[in-house]
Amino acid sequence: MDIFDNSDYLKEEIDFLKEDGKTIGFVPTMGALHDGHLSLVRKSKAECDYTVASIFVNPTQFDNAEDLSKYPRFMESDIRQLTKENADLLFAPSESEIYPDAIARQAIPPVKLGALEKVMEGARRPGHFRGVVQVVHRLFDIVKPDVAYFGEKDYQQLAVIRTMVQQLELPIRIIGCPTRREQDGLAMSSRNMRLNKKERKDAAVLYRALQFVRNHWQKYSVGQLTDEAIRMIEANGTVKVEYLQLADGATLQQIESMDDAKHIRCFVAARINNVRLIDNELVLFKG
Numbered sequence: 001m002d003i004f005d006n007s008d009y010l011k012e013e014i015d016f017l018k019e020d021g022k023t024i025g026f027v028p029t030m031g032a033l034h035d036g037h038l039s040l041v042r043k044s045k046a047e048c049d050y051t052v053a054s055i056f057v058n059p060t061q062f063d064n065a066e067d068l069s070k071y072p073r074f075m076e077s078d079i080r081q082l083t084k085e086n087a088d089l090l091f092a093p094s095e096s097e098i099y100p101d102a103i104a105r106q107a108i109p110p111v112k113l114g115a116l117e118k119v120m121e122g123a124r125r126p127g128h129f130r131g132v133v134q135v136v137h138r139l140f141d142i143v144k145p146d147v148a149y150f151g152e153k154d155y156q157q158l159a160v161i162r163t164m165v166q167q168l169e170l171p172i173r174i175i176g177c178p179t180r181r182e183q184d185g186l187a188m189s190s191r192n193m194r195l196n197k198k199e200r201k202d203a204a205v206l207y208r209a210l211q212f213v214r215n216h217w218q219k220y221s222v223g224q225l226t227d228e229a230i231r232m233i234e235a236n237g238t239v240k241v242e243y244l245q246l247a248d249g250a251t252l253q254q255i256e257s258m259d260d261a262k263h264i265r266c267f268v269a270a271r272i273n274n275v276r277l278i279d280n281e282l283v284l285f286k287g
């Protein structure tokens with residue numbers, strides 16, 4: 001696997017591959033890789049001629065300084081894992097490579113996220129999605145992928161990226177990939193390694209609560225479902241729910257009744273001490 005930290009050299013390499021007719025698949029990440037990330041790499045490998053992964057912990061998408069400073073960094077083992085998956089190239093730029101000056105750090109592409117930015121993660125993490133749009137746009141500009149792969153685990157982020165690509169008419173296909181889970185159902189996340197043994201065990205209640213909603217939506221009202229799911233999560237006192245709601249899978253706006261949308265998902269954000277976890281699950285899809 002080739003490793004680049006310089007965007008000009010990377011652009012040259014990509015131009016060369018494109019002249020050769022190769023399709024470029026791209027998997028942007030913040031590192032501390034796990035099987036969720038690697039599943040995106042595998043999908044790209046299966047569908048594209050050449051797979052680029054990136055590792056960049058983007059400071060502009062963190063609304064919490066502690067979350068940024070404690071974000072796990074494991075470059076050596078990340079490189080080993082990507083090599084094992086036969087990723088073709090890793091782009092691991094420094095902060096100054098992505099944001100060479102104050103102007104670059106403040107430049108945000110003109111994307112109107114509207115209501116998408118005002119709910120769930122957008123409402124709780126001010127500026128987060130603007131930071132995501134900024135860095136993904138910058139990475140897209142450097143890597144110029146034909147296809148880019150994102151996890152459904154960060155479903156709202158996936159919707160934000162789709163909106164950006166649509167509004168800016170970028171010639172990039174965005175593929176959403178299913179959430180990879182641990183054996184007890186906890187969604188894989190780089191943040192899970194910050195949990196101690198008990199917290200890690202208790203965190204699995206998030207998935208159990210999502211399954212409860214998925215399996216009981218026909219029997220209960222939306223209010224009853226969400227109240228019970230929150231009660232389950234908070235029952236043993238370790239996990240605190242920030243939000244748990246049912247939302248339209250297309251617009252991500254909260255729904256009041258199961259008749260409100262064709263595609264409904266349940267979204268949850270919760271804290272275990274200082275670790276904030278998110279997850280979501282399909283509840284209903286009327287084809």
Ligand code: AMP
Pocket residue numbers: 028029030031035036037039040149150151152153154177178179180181187188189190
């Ligand atoms: P991150 O490094 O957390 O920014 O994630 C990089 C990409 O991997 C994003 O598209 C995430 O949605 C995706 N991802 C993270 N966790 C998972 C998971 N458990 N299953 C599938 N994709 C994931």
